Amino acid sequence: MNLRELETPCLVLDLAKVKKNIEHFHQHIRSLAVDFRPHVKTVKNIELTTMALMRKGSGIMVSTMKEAEYFFNHGIRDIVYGVGIAPVKLRRVADLINRGAGLTLILDSVEQVEFVSAAAQQFSITIPVLIEIDCDGHRSGISSNDPLLIDIANLISRKKGVELRGIVTHAGESYNCRSIGCIKRLAGVERDTAVRCAESLRREGFACPVVSVGSTPTAKFVDDLEGVTEVRAGVFVFYDLFMAGLGVCRIEDIAISVLVSVIGHQKVRGWIITDGGWMSLSRDRGTSSQRVDRGYGLVCSIEGKPLDDMIVYSANQEHGIIGSSSSDKSILEMFPVGTMLRILPNHACATSAMHDRYYVVDGSTEVVCVWHRMNGW
Amino acid sequence: MNLRELETPCLVLDLAKVKKNIEHFHQHIRSLAVDFRPHVKTVKNIELTTMALMRKGSGIMVSTMKEAEYFFNHGIRDIVYGVGIAPVKLRRVADLINRGAGLTLILDSVEQVEFVSAAAQQFSITIPVLIEIDCDGHRSGISSNDPLLIDIANLISRKKGVELRGIVTHAGESYNCRSIGCIKRLAGVERDTAVRCAESLRREGFACPVVSVGSTPTAKFVDDLEGVTEVRAGVFVFYDLFMAGLGVCRIEDIAISVLVSVIGHQKVRGWIITDGGWMSLSRDRGTSSQRVDRGYGLVCSIEGKPLDDMIVYSANQEHGIIGSSSSDKSILEMFPVGTMLRILPNHACATSAMHDRYYVVDGSTEVVCVWHRMNGW
Numbered sequence: 001m002n003l004r005e006l007e008t009p010c011l012v013l014d015l016a017k018v019k020k021n022i023e024h025f026h027q028h029i030r031s032l033a034v035d036f037r038p039h040v041k042t043v044k045n046i047e048l049t050t051m052a053l054m055r056k057g058s059g060i061m062v063s064t065m066k067e068a069e070y071f072f073n074h075g076i077r078d079i080v081y082g083v084g085i086a087p088v089k090l091r092r093v094a095d096l097i098n099r100g101a102g103l104t105l106i107l108d109s110v111e112q113v114e115f116v117s118a119a120a121q122q123f124s125i126t127i128p129v130l131i132e133i134d135c136d137g138h139r140s141g142i143s144s145n146d147p148l149l150i151d152i153a154n155l156i157s158r159k160k161g162v163e164l165r166g167i168v169t170h171a172g173e174s175y176n177c178r179s180i181g182c183i184k185r186l187a188g189v190e191r192d193t194a195v196r197c198a199e200s201l202r203r204e205g206f207a208c209p210v211v212s213v214g215s216t217p218t219a220k221f222v223d224d225l226e227g228v229t230e231v232r233a234g235v236f237v238f239y240d241l242f243m244a245g246l247g248v249c250r251i252e253d254i255a256i257s258v259l260v261s262v263i264g265h266q267k268v269r270g271w272i273i274t275d276g277g278w279m280s281l282s283r284d285r286g287t288s289s290q291r292v293d294r295g296y297g298l299v300c301s302i303e304g305k306p307l308d309d310m311i312v313y314s315a316n317q318e319h320g321i322i323g324s325s326s327s328d329k330s331i332l333e334m335f336p337v338g339t340m341l342r343i344l345p346n347h348a349c350a351t352s353a354m355h356d357r358y359y360v361v362d363g364s365t366e367v368v369c370v371w372h373r374m375n376g377w
Numbered sequence: 378m379n380l381r382e383l384e385t386p387c388l389v390l391d392l393a394k395v396k397k398n399i400e401h402f403h404q405h406i407r408s409l410a411v412d413f414r415p416h417v418k419t420v421k422n423i424e425l426t427t428m429a430l431m432r433k434g435s436g437i438m439v440s441t442m443k444e445a446e447y448f449f450n451h452g453i454r455d456i457v458y459g460v461g462i463a464p465v466k467l468r469r470v471a472d473l474i475n476r477g478a479g480l481t482l483i484l485d486s487v488e489q490v491e492f493v494s495a496a497a498q499q500f501s502i503t504i505p506v507l508i509e510i511d512c513d514g515h516r517s518g519i520s521s522n523d524p525l526l527i528d529i530a531n532l533i534s535r536k537k538g539v540e541l542r543g544i545v546t547h548a549g550e551s552y553n554c555r556s557i558g559c560i561k562r563l564a565g566v567e568r569d570t571a572v573r574c575a576e577s578l579r580r581e582g583f584a585c586p587v588v589s590v591g592s593t594p595t596a597k598f599v600d601d602l603e604g605v606t607e608v609r610a611g612v613f614v615f616y617d618l619f620m621a622g623l624g625v626c627r628i629e630d631i632a633i634s635v636l637v638s639v640i641g642h643q644k645v646r647g648w649i650i651t652d653g654g655w656m657s658l659s660r661d662r663g664t665s666s667q668r669v670d671r672g673y674g675l676v677c678s679i680e681g682k683p684l685d686d687m688i689v690y691s692a693n694q695e696h697g698i699i700g701s702s703s704s705d706k707s708i709l710e711m712f713p714v715g716t717m718l719r720i721l722p723n724h725a726c727a728t729s730a731m732h733d734r735y736y737v738v739d740g741s742t743e744v745v746c747v748w749h750r751m752n753g754w
Contacts, residue, residue: 007442007465009754041694063656063695065384083695086638086652087715088384108641111714139696140641140650172693261463264485264509264517273517275463279440280754283660283727316549317418317726318440318460319516337488338464349694350660353731356753376733377386377657 001367003302003359004340008261009280011355012342013371014304016363017255018048018237025220025236026054032225037061037212039082039234042349044374045358046074052237059102061232064377065092072101080104080168080212084132084140087115094123106168108132108142113155113162120161127161130168130210135193136186138172144193144200153206166210166229167201169194174217178291180247187218195227217248238348241298245290251298251306256352257342258297259359260320265332272322272335276343278315284350296320297343297351302365304342312343380679380742381717385638386657388732389719390748391681393740394632395425395614402597402613403431409602414438414589416459416611419726421751422735423451429614436479438609441754442469449478457481457545457589461509461517464492471500483545485509485519490532490539497538504538507545507587512570513563515549521570521577530583543587543606544574551594555668557624564595572604594625615725618675622667628675628683633729634719635674636736637697642709649699649712653720655692661727673697674720674728679742681719689720 003012029036038052041063049060049071059078062068068079069092077100081093085105096103105116107129120127131152134141142149156164171190177183190213201208213225214232225231238256239249260276278296287294299310299322310331313323320343324331335341345351352358358371380389406413415429418440426437426448436455439445445456446469454477458470462482473480482493484506497504508529511518519526533541548567554560567590578585590602591609602608615633616626637653655673664671676687676699687708690700697720701708712718722728729735735748 005465007469007754008463083652084640084650084714086385086640088382088638092384109714112641115715134643137646139693139698140643143645261465263461263463264489266511266517268520269514273461275460278661278727279730283662283724284655285660285662316516321516337461337486338492347660350655353656377384 003259003361003365003367006259006359006367008259008340009276010259010359011352011357012257012259013358013360014255014363015360015368017253018051021236021239021249021253021255022051025233028220029054029231032222032231034225034228035230037080037230037232038237039063039214039232040067040071042234042352043237044352045371046071047371048237049076065089066374066377068096068101068103070374072096072099078102080106080130082106084108085112085116090115090119093127094119094125097125097127098123104128104130104165106130106132108140110152110155113152113159117159117162125161126163128163128165129156130165130212133167133169133193133197135169135190136171136173138170141169144197149197149200150204153201153204157206164206164208166208166212167194167197168210168212171213171215171218174215175242175246177217177246180221183217183221183246187222190218191222191225191228198227216243217246220248235348238352240348241294241344241346242286242290245287245292251344254344256348257300257304257344258351259302260341260343262335262337262339262341264337267332270324270332272332274320274322274341275318276312276320277318279317280354281312281315281320281343281345282347282350282354284345284347286346294346297345300342300344302340302342306344378744380636380736380738380744383636383736383744385636385717386653387636387736388729388734389634389636390735390737391632391740392737392745394630395428398613398616398630398632399428402610405597406431406608409599409608411602411605412607414457414591414607414609415614416440416591416609417444417448419611419729420614421729422748423448424748425614426453442466443751443754445473445478445480447751449473449476455479457483457507459483461485462489462493467492467496470504471496471502474502474504475500481505481507481542483507483509485517487529487532490529490536494536494539502538503540505540505542506533507542507589510544510546510570510574512546512567513548513550515547518546521574526574526577527581530578530581534583541583541585543585543589544571544578545587545589546571548590548592548595551592552619552623554594554623557598560594560598560623564599567595568599568602568605575604593620594623597625612725615729617725618671618721618723619663619667622664622669628721631721633725634677634681634721635728636679637718637720639712639714639716639718641714644709647701647709649709651697651699651718652695653689653697654695656694657731658689658692658697658720658722659724659727659731661722661724663723671723674722677719677721679717679719683721
């Protein structure tokens with residue numbers, strides 16, 4: 001089957017690029033002498049996750065309990081559920097642990113320790129937990145100088161059914177950097193904060209075997225992870241225009257794209273109308289805050305070659321409007337109705353989430369296989 | 378089952394509000410003495426579509442061929458596929474017509490007439506089509522003064538297997554209005570343009586039995602549709618914060634919300650962290666261009682009461698950050714970890730698209746049923 005025979009819109013994955021992205025990332029991680037835990041919220045697929053693991057038997061981070069169940073059912077045992085735990089999810093947590101999963105939760109409050117301990121006792125299990133640390137004011141977690149860190153560790157040690165495994169942090173602010181220097185600086189802050197918290201815990205007698213850091217930008221540019229035990233990243237498998245804008249990858253490294261058909265033109269305005277709207281591209285406009293705004297995505301030929309001055313500048317539910325910065329209106333004649341194009345996405349996680357399968361090519365337009373993608377909760 | 382027993386995040390539908398929204402809308406449409414064709418891209422569900430039809434046997438507009446197939450399989454025969462046709466979709470079009478669907482396509486180019494006719498002959502069917510008219514420069518369609526309109530009609534009459542049913546237009550620019558006056562003016566332009574095009578066709582001897590207009594804002598405020606045969610709308614079933622910002626509905630009319638759990642706090646910043654990120658809310662930030670920016674959504678109690686100064690001001694994949702304009706930090710204590718909240722969405726179509734089911738309540742927090750929602754292409 002060839003891409004030309006597919007119905008549009010659909011999600012295309014270039015395996016040649018995925019392999020290269022993973023190989024380069026693994027090479028770098030190996031040089032840091034730490035474990036690697038891919039965050040699978042980007043790919044949500046077992047074939048890609050198996051490729052992203054650096055060694056057989058190593059673990060993953062997930063963003064939903066449904067991911068945890070899917071990947072456990074596909075043979076992955078070591079799973080960290082990477083969103084602060086809520087009471088309504090504890091029954092599914094207990095089910096997975098009872099089935100043999102090495103499932104670890106994260107938390108940053110006294111209340112969470114209380115209800116996790118209560119559930120562990122109710123279901124007669126032990127639940128391993130990591131304390132979430134805030135290294136950059138981005139989102140969740142305890143500040144490194146907050147006495148709450150030790151209070152929570154003490155509470156965990158007194159409570160039945162909860163076992164402290166260590167700490168976890170995420171330099172989410174690296175997404176707002178405008179230079180590699182900034183990313184490197186935040187990578188240093190992420191590492192230093194994590195190590196400082198682990199040392200605080202050890203000074204109080206807690207073992208803290210796990211010191212986990214990570215984000216695709218910081219993991220890519222960090223050159224020293226002394227004191228850290230594992231690093232996490234997810235987007236690196238696919239990359240996207242946002243990561244290219246950050247300087248984390250090149251446009252030609254982006255491994256996913258949305259295949260669309262031209263369905264019309266507005267000649268006076270120089271528009272090409274396609275069937276690739278926000279339903280297939282996602283509403284993500286991440287690059288709007290970057291130096292180069294790529295609209296809803298950068299347009300490529302069906303072979304995947306970027307048509308550099310063409311972007312999806314506006315999108316409705318099932319309509320994309322492609323505009324060109326070139327004033328040459330004859331560009332429309334190059335793309336008659338029925339022409340297929342590929343759109344590189346702003347954000348790999350958001351765009352992939354709109355699709356339930358990957359049409360896999362391997363450096364050409366031949367579809368070599370179709371891989372399932374799980375979504376939902 | 379009560380909302381309190383559901384796992385978060387999930388999509389909640391308030392049937393009491395849906396019934397009222399549909400009843401009020403039907404009342405208005407009846408006063409206009411035209412047919413009503415709901416656009417089902419918002420609901421993507423048969424129970425809701427059955428309620429939205431004004432009379433048994435009337436038709437719908439769909440945004441994907443998968444919707445066309447789903448609704449035909451559920452007994453709806455009269456279907457307009459509302460996105461300009463691309464060659465790759467003609468096999469599924471032919472299959473549906475061969476199975477007895479009254480499926481109509483829309484087009485706005487000579488090329489489309491050519492390939493639709495070729496497919497009709499290949500599959501031994503007749504394909505009814507509407508010519509798409511551009512009434513406001515929003516997206517696709519032929520300008521009313523473009524001689525292409527008559528050229529296409531002439532071509533259709535010469536070609537085998539294609540049957541001209543009339544014209545269709547959509548006042549998409551009404552979404553950019555900042556006053557009811559503006560919406561009424563665009564509704565007038567939408568009607569006048571449609572009627573003018575139908576008259577041009579009739580002057581040339583084409584019957585043009587269908588004159589179809591519509592968008593939720595213009596359909597809601599138009600008071601005269603003389604010359605129009607049918608009006609379309611979709612979002613009115615649910616409404617959303619964007620429509621409320623436009624003045625098309627009230628906040629209390631919004632029938633869908635995302636149920637989320639509080640998973641943490643950042644006390645110093647006054648943040649409440651929830652498990653409702655953009656994966657459940659969508660990336661849609663429609664209200665950012667309106668007078669009142671509602672972030673990623675307006676926060677309500679589990680009973681659905683808006684907490685007026687609280688919005689989801691930032692979202693990651695599975696994390697929502699709720700902020701309050703109030704400087705009173707004690708607000709955090711009102712929402713301890715585990716508290717459930719409901720988030721009203723910017724855009725009903727985009728938020729619903731992130732979910733595969735509706736948890737239906739009927740004016741209370743009791744879940745009366747669960748309805749499937751179809752997605753994909």
